[in-house]
Amino acid sequence: MSNRTSQILSSAFAAALTLGLAQTAVAQDSGKEKCYGIAKAGQNDCANLSGTHSCAGQAKADMAPDEWKYVPKGSCKSMKGMTADEAKAKHGGKK
Structure with missing residues (x-):
């Protein structure tokens, strides 16, 4: 791997990491909090506690205790x- 390629990959990784941290900070600064066990199927805001998915909108069941949404x-x-x-x-201490 060339030095230039290494620099590009490092920059991309740093940008992705910063973006993730910025999103968390924005949610906290905007007067919102994560609330678990209230999301309806397909309406969660991000990854669940059990680690079975890492994206919004992937909750499989209503009010699953490991799924969350941002609320005031x-x-x-x-x-x-x-x-x-x-x-x-409630979820058995998983993740």
């Missing part, structure tokens, strides 16, 4: 949702 901060409990720690405990 402070509204998760009133929607009968769970925090990440509660969801991990």
Whole structure:
């Protein structure tokens, strides 16, 4: 692998990593929180706790405890949702 190719790959990796971190920061700064156990099938916001998928819209069942959606901060409990720690405990501590 040439030095130029190595630089391009390193830059691409760094950009992808930064993008992922920026999305998390935006969600936190926008007054939203992850709420587990409230997403309907096909309406989750991203990867689930069990690791069976890594993308939005791939939830297979309604209200699965390892699937989540972003909701306004402070509204998760009133929607009968769970925090990440509660969801991990309910899901058997997986991932």
